Structure formats: structure tokens, C-alpha cells
Amino acid sequence: MTVRQWAARADGIVGNANVTICGESYRDVGKGAKTVMNKRKLLIVGLTCAVTLVFAVGVRGDAAGEIRRLAELMPFGAQGKGWGPLRSSGSTGTVVADIGAGDGKYAFAAVERVGATGKVYATEIDAKKLAELKDEVAKRKLGNVIVVESKEAETNLPAGCCDAIFLRHVYHHLTKPAEFDASLVRSLKPGGRLAIIDFPPRAGLDPVEGVPSNRGGHGIPQKIVIEELTAAGLKVEKIVGDWPENDYCVLFLKR
Numbered sequence: 001m002t003v004r005q006w007a008a009r010a011d012g013i014v015g016n017a018n019v020t021i022c023g024e025s026y027r028d029v030g031k032g033a034k035t036v037m038n039k040r041k042l043l044i045v046g047l048t049c050a051v052t053l054v055f056a057v058g059v060r061g062d063a064a065g066e067i068r069r070l071a072e073l074m075p076f077g078a079q080g081k082g083w084g085p086l087r088s089s090g091s092t093g094t095v096v097a098d099i100g101a102g103d104g105k106y107a108f109a110a111v112e113r114v115g116a117t118g119k120v121y122a123t124e125i126d127a128k129k130l131a132e133l134k135d136e137v138a139k140r141k142l143g144n145v146i147v148v149e150s151k152e153a154e155t156n157l158p159a160g161c162c163d164a165i166f167l168r169h170v171y172h173h174l175t176k177p178a179e180f181d182a183s184l185v186r187s188l189k190p191g192g193r194l195a196i197i198d199f200p201p202r203a204g205l206d207p208v209e210g211v212p213s214n215r216g217g218h219g220i221p222q223k224i225v226i227e228e229l230t231a232a233g234l235k236v237e238k239i240v241g242d243w244p245e246n247d248y249c250v251l252f253l254k255r
């Protein structure tokens, strides 16, 4: 049976219509064929949307997924897994800092993971974002999320406060990396871990003002992150190359 015959047979009605099937135009194939083709188009559009959504989540990741992965990579929990209550003290949970928290998506995912006994510091240097973060924390009534104003060269976190610190898409924005790195190291507990999630310079992004010229564009080569944080006294523990959004994740340990 030809495509034209199939379309016409769809409900037996042959009227006057122009229909395009698989890129070919057919005339007079009837309203029924049009209806069948509309349904077919809808099905194709629906399937395309579903595939796109699955692909987008897989490639772009999501805050909860990235935080779950970080918690598994930086285990401080009861069974040496995740960021649950610490082994050493039943009542004290893991303390995590999200440096350059932006809209707080990752900090809020982190607080779900550390639970009521844990604590999350969400830091920002931008005054507007800082105010919005504070509003959002108040709105969500989160007693264990502490919003901190960061400085160019200083985390402003208490010394030795954190089990885990992460910077997602922030390191390449640091204008005084050597000073900031020293401050990051001070903010970690001995045995604490730092994760840098970032990306090599990407075409099409505006340059970041005020950063060292060796970044080579908007982003930062993984090699430079490792050199700078090793110079600050941290030890590379793991490099994860398959992070969502074509990012890399480098884990450091404070001995």
C-alpha cells in the first residue's frame, strides 16, 4: 500500500486537502489522513520533548544530583557515607560550605543532605545575591543555613569550621586566588575536603574582570586549579572528569 493509500484509508474519508508525509506533498488525501498525520506529529513532538528532557537532566545535571555525588565523594556520614550525622558525635552533623552560592540552589540541596544535625554556610560576595539568599533562608525557615558575606581575599568563615567546602563555577571568578585559597584552607578542619567544580575556558563567554591573565578566557584549566591549591597546602585526592555540563571536579584533602 502506498503512503497516499494508507493515509486515505485512515478513516475512509477522501476530501480536498494537502498533506505532507515524510517530506512529500500529497493532494486530496482527505481530512482523515490529516487527523492521522496530526496525531503522528503530536506523538513525534511528544517523544522529542521526552528525549530532550532526559538528555538535559543527564548532561546538565541537577543540584540534588551533584550534591549527592559530592557527598559520596567527600564522606563524613555515620557509615563513612554521604553527609549524615558524624561518627564521632551522635548529635553533630556534617558542616558544609557553598562558596559563591549564587541563588542558593546548591546550598539548599546540601542542607537536605546534611539534615537537621548538620550545618551549611552559604557565602556570597555580591550584595544583591547576599540579600536574596538571606530572604530565601528566612522564607524557608532554615535555622541551619548561615549566610556569610564573602570578600575578595577572604571566605569570612570561622577558622576550622568545615568538613567539606565546595565552589561550583566560582573559582574562575576569584580575583585574589592565592589569598582566597589560604583562607579556604584555614576554613577547613584537619581532614576536611574541598571540591572545585569548574570548566576550562569556553568560547562565547565574556572575559571575567580582574582575574589573573593565565586563565586564558572565561573558565580555568584544571591544571591551574591543581597548581594553586597544591601551593596553598592541599593534597589532590581525586579528579572526576565526567561531571555534568562538561565540568570537571577536583577533590582536595587538608591533612
Ligand SMILES: C[S@@+](CC[C@H](N)C(=O)[O-])C[C@H]1O[C@@H](n2cnc3c(N)ncnc32)[C@H](O)[C@@H]1O
Binding pocket: 099, 100, 101, 102, 103, 105, 106, 123, 124, 125, 126, 129, 150, 151, 152, 153, 167, 168, 169, 170, 173, 174, 175, 180
Ligand atoms: C557563576 S556564579 C555560580 C553560582 C553558584 N555557585 C552556581 O553554581 O549556581 C559565580 C558566583 O560566585 C560569586 N563570587 C565571585 N567571587 C566570589 C568570592 N570571592 N567569594 C564568594 N563569592 C564569589 C559571584 O557573585 C557569583 O554569584
